[in-house]
Amino acid sequence: MLNKRPSMRWLLWLMPLAFMAVFFYHPLVRVFERMLRAVAVTGLGTPNALRIIIRALTFTLWQAGLSTLLTMLLGLPAAYLFARFRFPGKRVFSVLFTLPFILPTVVVVTAFTATLGAGGWVNQALMNLFNLARPPLSFTNTLGAILLVHVFYNLAIVIRVVGSAWSQLDLKTVHAARVLGASPWRALREVTLPLLRPSLLAAAVLVFLFDFTSFAVILMLGGPRFSTLEVEIYLQALNLLNLPLAAALAAVQLGVTLLLTILYQQVQGLSNLPLLPRLHGETTRTPRNWAETAFVALMLVLLVILLVLPLGVLLLRSVQYTPPGSQQPQLTLLYFRELFVNRRGSLFYVAPIQAVRNSLIYAVLTMVFSLVLGYQIAYAFEHRTVLARWLETAVMLPLGASPITLGLGFILVFSRPPWDPGSFPLLIPLAHTLIALPMVVRTLQPAVNSIPHSLRASAAVLGASPLQRWLRIDLPILSKPALTAGLFAFAVSLGEFGATSFLARPENPTMPTAIFRFFSQPGVLNFGQAMAMSVILLVICAVSFFVIENRQKSP
Amino acid sequence: MKKTIKTLLIVLVILVMVAACRAKPEEEQVSELAGEPTALPQVDRTHKMSVLVHDSFAVSEAVIFAFEEANDVNVSFIKAGDAGAALNRAILTKDAPIADVFYGVDNTFLSRAIEEDLFEAYDSPLLADIDDRLKQAPNNEALPVDFGDVCLNYDKAILNEDNIPVPTGFESLTNEMYRDMLVVQNPATSSTGLAFLLATIDYFGEDGYLDYWRALQSYGLLVVNDWETAYYGHFSRYAGEQSGRPIVVSYATSPAAELIFSPEPLEEAPTAAVLTRGTCFRQIEFVGILKGTQQRELAEKFVDFMLDEPFQNDIAPQMFMMPVNNRVPTPLIYDDIEGMPLFPVLMDPDLIAEKRDAWIEEWTEAVLR
Numbered sequence: 001m002l003n004k005r006p007s008m009r010w011l012l013w014l015m016p017l018a019f020m021a022v023f024f025y026h027p028l029v030r031v032f033e034r035m036l037r038a039v040a041v042t043g044l045g046t047p048n049a050l051r052i053i054i055r056a057l058t059f060t061l062w063q064a065g066l067s068t069l070l071t072m073l074l075g076l077p078a079a080y081l082f083a084r085f086r087f088p089g090k091r092v093f094s095v096l097f098t099l100p101f102i103l104p105t106v107v108v109v110t111a112f113t114a115t116l117g118a119g120g121w122v123n124q125a126l127m128n129l130f131n132l133a134r135p136p137l138s139f140t141n142t143l144g145a146i147l148l149v150h151v152f153y154n155l156a157i158v159i160r161v162v163g164s165a166w167s168q169l170d171l172k173t174v175h176a177a178r179v180l181g182a183s184p185w186r187a188l189r190e191v192t193l194p195l196l197r198p199s200l201l202a203a204a205v206l207v208f209l210f211d212f213t214s215f216a217v218i219l220m221l222g223g224p225r226f227s228t229l230e231v232e233i234y235l236q237a238l239n240l241l242n243l244p245l246a247a248a249l250a251a252v253q254l255g256v257t258l259l260l261t262i263l264y265q266q267v268q269g270l271s272n273l274p275l276l277p278r279l280h281g282e283t284t285r286t287p288r289n290w291a292e293t294a295f296v297a298l299m300l301v302l303l304v305i306l307l308v309l310p311l312g313v314l315l316l317r318s319v320q321y322t323p324p325g326s327q328q329p330q331l332t333l334l335y336f337r338e339l340f341v342n343r344r345g346s347l348f349y350v351a352p353i354q355a356v357r358n359s360l361i362y363a364v365l366t367m368v369f370s371l372v373l374g375y376q377i378a379y380a381f382e383h384r385t386v387l388a389r390w391l392e393t394a395v396m397l398p399l400g401a402s403p404i405t406l407g408l409g410f411i412l413v414f415s416r417p418p419w420d421p422g423s424f425p426l427l428i429p430l431a432h433t434l435i436a437l438p439m440v441v442r443t444l445q446p447a448v449n450s451i452p453h454s455l456r457a458s459a460a461v462l463g464a465s466p467l468q469r470w471l472r473i474d475l476p477i478l479s480k481p482a483l484t485a486g487l488f489a490f491a492v493s494l495g496e497f498g499a500t501s502f503l504a505r506p507e508n509p510t511m512p513t514a515i516f517r518f519f520s521q522p523g524v525l526n527f528g529q530a531m532a533m534s535v536i537l538l539v540i541c542a543v544s545f546f547v548i549e550n551r552q553k554s555p
Numbered sequence: 556m557k558k559t560i561k562t563l564l565i566v567l568v569i570l571v572m573v574a575a576c577r578a579k580p581e582e583e584q585v586s587e588l589a590g591e592p593t594a595l596p597q598v599d600r601t602h603k604m605s606v607l608v609h610d611s612f613a614v615s616e617a618v619i620f621a622f623e624e625a626n627d628v629n630v631s632f633i634k635a636g637d638a639g640a641a642l643n644r645a646i647l648t649k650d651a652p653i654a655d656v657f658y659g660v661d662n663t664f665l666s667r668a669i670e671e672d673l674f675e676a677y678d679s680p681l682l683a684d685i686d687d688r689l690k691q692a693p694n695n696e697a698l699p700v701d702f703g704d705v706c707l708n709y710d711k712a713i714l715n716e717d718n719i720p721v722p723t724g725f726e727s728l729t730n731e732m733y734r735d736m737l738v739v740q741n742p743a744t745s746s747t748g749l750a751f752l753l754a755t756i757d758y759f760g761e762d763g764y765l766d767y768w769r770a771l772q773s774y775g776l777l778v779v780n781d782w783e784t785a786y787y788g789h790f791s792r793y794a795g796e797q798s799g800r801p802i803v804v805s806y807a808t809s810p811a812a813e814l815i816f817s818p819e820p821l822e823e824a825p826t827a828a829v830l831t832r833g834t835c836f837r838q839i840e841f842v843g844i845l846k847g848t849q850q851r852e853l854a855e856k857f858v859d860f861m862l863d864e865p866f867q868n869d870i871a872p873q874m875f876m877m878p879v880n881n882r883v884p885t886p887l888i889y890d891d892i893e894g895m896p897l898f899p900v901l902m903d904p905d906l907i908a909e910k911r912d913a914w915i916e917e918w919t920e921a922v923l924r
Contacts, residue, residue, distance in 0.1 A: 034647065046912075048916075087729055103818075106783060109784065110787060110788065111787060113788050113789075113794065117788075117794060117798045140777070140779075140788075140789070141778075141779070141792070174670060204867075218782045219744065219781065220779075220780060220781065220783075220784045220788075223741075223778065224741040224743070224744070224779070224780055224919075224923050225923055234744075235743055235744060237643065238636070238637075238639045238640045238643050239639045239743065239744060240743075240912060241639070241642070241643060242644070251901050252652050321818055323819060324817075324819070324821055324825065332818075334818050344613075344615070344872060344873060345615045345616055345617060346614070346615060346616070346873060347613070347614050347615065347616045347619055347632075348613055348614075348632075348634075408643075408647060411644055411647055411648060412647060412648070415648055415651070416653065417652040418650060422631065422652070429833075470618065501636070502636075504634070505631075505634075506632055506634050507631075516610075517610075519783045519787060520610065520611060520782075520783065521812055521816070521875065522786060522805065522809045522812040522813055522816070523812045523815065523816020523817065524813070524814055524816060524817055524818060525814075525816040525817065525818060526816050527787055527793060528818070544860060
C-alpha cells in the first residue's frame with residue numbers, strides 16, 4: 001500500500017485491536033484478577049506448587065517439541081508431494097488429509113484405539129503375520145500415542161501452509177542453481193529451503209503452539225502419568241477448585257507463548273522474497289521417472305495409513321453391529337436412523353439437522369470474520385515498526401493461551417444479558433474467530449509481505465487506484481494463502497470444543513456437542529450414534545472443503 | 556479475479572441460506588418420522604428463570620413443559636460441564652449469579668459448595684419424603700435429588716467363556732485369575748474414579764487402602780483418566796475380547812443402560828455390577844437455590860418440582876440414576892438387572908472435603924509414580 005497517509009494505517013489496526021481487547025484481553029484480565037484475589041487469601045494452595053509447575057512445564061515443552069519435529073519431518077515431503085506433483089485423485093487426497101484437523105478428540109481416541117489398540121487391526125495383523133502370542137504394539141497411556149495423534153492432527157497444517165508456499169516458488173531460481181551445477185539436494189538445501197523459511201517457521205510455530213496447549217489428547221491417550229500445563233490447569237481449576245495454582249500455570253503458559261512469538265519475530269526478520277502468482281499447474285508435473293513415481297506412491301500410502309485409515313475405522317464402526325451370541329458383525333444403518341429419533345423424549349435431544357446447521361453457520365461466520373480481520377492485520381504488519389511488532393505479538397497470543405483459562409474468562413465476562421450466548425448468538429462464532437485468527441494471520445502474513453512492491457509501483461504509474469491495485473494485484477497473489485487461511489478458520493470452527501464449550505447453550509447445539517453427549521452414557525446404541533454423528537461431521541466437512549477449495553479457477 | 560470472489564461469496568451466502576432455511580420444514584418431518592407427536596410448542600411466558608446444571612442432566616420435554624405451564628414460566632438450562640466444572644462456574648459467578656437454581660453438586664463437593672456460601676437455605680415440604688441419610692447439608696442449603704452407586708461392572712460373556720468366577724468384592728480382585736482384567740479411572744480427574752477410591756478407603760481404612768492398591772497394581776491394573784476412555788476405550792464390551800478388559804468401574808445402573816440402549820431386545824443384561832457390601836459408593840446429587848436470585852418464589856417452586864413425583868419418576872429413564880423420593884416406586888427400567896446394592900458406602904461429606912486432596916495425592920504417589 002504505497003503512499004498511504006499515516007492516519008489511514010491506524011484504521012487498519014482499529015477493528016482487530018478492538019476485537020482482541022473485547023474477546024481476549026478483557027476476559028483474560030478478569031480471570032487473572034479473580035485468581036489473584038484468591039492467591040491473596042490462600043496463597044498457591046499447596047507446598048508442591050513449584051514442583052507441579054516445573055514438572056508440567058518441562059513435559060509440555062518436551063512433548064510439544066518432539067511432536068512438532070515429527071510433524072515437520074513428515075510434513076515436508078508431504079508438502080513437496082502436493083506442491084510439485086500431479087497425480088490422480090489429488091483433490092480428493094487433499095481434502096482427506098485435512099479432515100483429521102476437525103475431529104473432536106474423543107472420536108480420534110476411539111478411532112486410534114480401534115486401529116492401534118491391543119485388539120486393533122494393526123496388532124492383529126502383526127500377530128497373525130509373525131505368529132505372536134501377545135500384541136506387539138503398546139498404544140495405551142504411552143508418549144508414543146500422544147505424539148502419533150498430534151502428528152495426525154497437525155500434519156494438515158504443514159502440508160497446506162508449506163505446500164502452498166512451495167507451489168508458489170519461482171522455479172527459475174532453482175533451475176538457475178541446477179544449470180550452474182548444483183545437485184538436486186544442494187539446490188534443495190541452499191535455494192529452496194531458505195526461500196521456504198518463512199512458511200516453514202510459520203507452520204512450525206503454529207504446530208508447536210497447538211501441541212503446547214493440547215489438552216484432551218494428553219488426558220485421554222496419555223493417561224494419568226502425563227501431565228501438561230493445560231491438563232494441570234484443568235485439574236487445579238475445575239477439579240481441585242484451586243484457582244491460584246491454575247492462574248500461576250496459565251501465566252507460565254502465556255509467558256512461554258510470548259517468548260516464542262518474540263523469538264519467531266526475530267528469526268523471521270525481513271527474509272520475504274517475492275511471490276508472484278503462478279499459473280495454475282505451472283509448478284506441478286506428473287512423475288517423470290521411476291524414482292519420482294516411487295516417491296509419490298510411497299508418500300501416498302504412508303499418508304493414507306496414517307491419516308485416512310483411522311477415519312475408515314470410524315466409518316466401519318458406524319455401520320457395524322454384532323448381534324448377541326454371534327461373532328460376525330453385520331452392516332447396518334441403524335445408528336444413522338436412530339440419530340433422528342428422540343426415543344426418550346428428552347428435552348436435550350439434538351436433532352442432527354439442527355446440529356449440522358448450527359455448526360455450518362458458525363463455521364461460515366468464523367471464516368468470514370477471520371478473513372476480514374486477518375487481512376487487516378496482515379496489511380497493518382507490512383510496515384514493520386516496533387509498535388507493529390508488539391501489536392503482532394498481541395494478536396498471536398490467543399494461540400498459546402490456555403483454552404480453559406480463556407473459557408473461565410468467558411464465563412466471567414459473557415454470562416449476563418445482553419452479552420450472554422442466549423441473547424447474543426454471534427458470540428460463539430466470534431469466540432471461534434479469536435481462536436482461528438492467529439492461524440489466519442500466520443498464513444496470510446508471509447504472503448502479504450512477499451507481494452513485490454515493483455508490481456504495485458508499476459500499476460500506480462499506469463494509473464491504477466489503490467483499490468484497483470488491491471483487487472488486481474494483491475488479491476490474486478493472496479488467493480491461495482487466503483483460501484488456506486479461510487479453510488483453516490472453517491475447520492477450527494467446525495471442530496471446536498475447547499474454550500467455546502464454556503459458552504455453548506443447549507438451545508444451539510453443534511456437532512461436537514452432540515457427539516460428546518452420546519459418549520457420556522453406556523450402551524451400544526449410544527456408541528453407534530456417536531460414531532454415526534462423527535461420520536456426518538466428516539462428510540459435511542469434506543464436502544465443505546471441496547466446495548471452498550475448488551472455487552479456484554483452473555485454466 | 557473479481558468473478559472468483561463474487562462466485563465465492565455467492566456460494567457462501569447460498570450455503571448459509573440453504574442450511575438455515577432447510578431446518579424448519581426438516582424438523583417437523585423428523586418428528587413424524589419418529590412416530591412421535593410433533594415437538595411441544597415453544598410458548599413465550601410471563602416469567603423467565605434459569606437453572607445451572609451439569610452435562611449429564613436430562614429430563615423429558617413433557618415433564619418440563621408441565622412445570623412451565625403450571626407456573627407460567629420459561630425455564631432455560633445452562634449446561635456447564637461435569638460436576639466440578641459446574642460448581643466452579645457457580646463459584647466464579649457468585650457475585651452476579653447466572654442462574655436461579657443450581658443442580659449438580661454431588662456429595663464429594665457438597666462441603667466446598669456450602670463453604671463458598673453459594674446457596675440460600677430452603678426447607679422444602681417434600682423433604683419429609685426423603686431418607687434422612689441422604690440429607691447431607693446441615694441447614695438444607697442443598698437438597699438431595701437423586702443418587703447413583705459407583706460399582707465394579709463386569710462383562711458376563713467374557714467371564715463365562717473363560718470360566719472365571721464373578722468377582723465378589725475388593726479382595727477377590729487381588730488374585731491371579733483376574734490379572735490384567737481391571738480398568739479404573741484416575742481419582743484426580745474423574746468423579747467415578749474418586750468414588751471408587753473413597754470406597755476402598757472406607758473398606759480398608761486410611762492405613763490399609765494403599766497396600767490394596769499396590770496389590771492391584773501387581774496384578775496389572777490399568778488406570779485411565781476419564782469414564783469415557785475406560786468404558787468405551789477399554790471395557791471388553793467395546794474394545795473387544797483380546798485387548799479389552801472385562802472389569803471396569805462404572806455405575807450400578809450401567810447394565811440397565813446396556814439393556815435399554817441395545818439395538819435388539821436382549822434376554823438379559825450383557826454386563827452386571829458387583830453389589831457386595833461396601834464395594835459400591837453412593838454419589839448423591841443436590842439442588843440448591845443460588846444466593847442472590849431475583850426469583851426466590853419460582854426457585855422454590857422449581858426445587859419442589861425436582862423433589863416431586865413427576866420429575867422423580869423421570870430421573871431413571873433420563874439420567875439412569877435413582878430417585879430420592881420414597882413415594883416413587885422403584886423404576887421399572889431397573890427390573891431386569893440384578894438388584895441394587897443394599898449396603899453402599901455413604902461417607903461424611905465433611906470428611907471428604909477435608910481429606911480428599913491429601914488422599915488423592917497419596918494415591919498418586921503410591922500408584923502412578
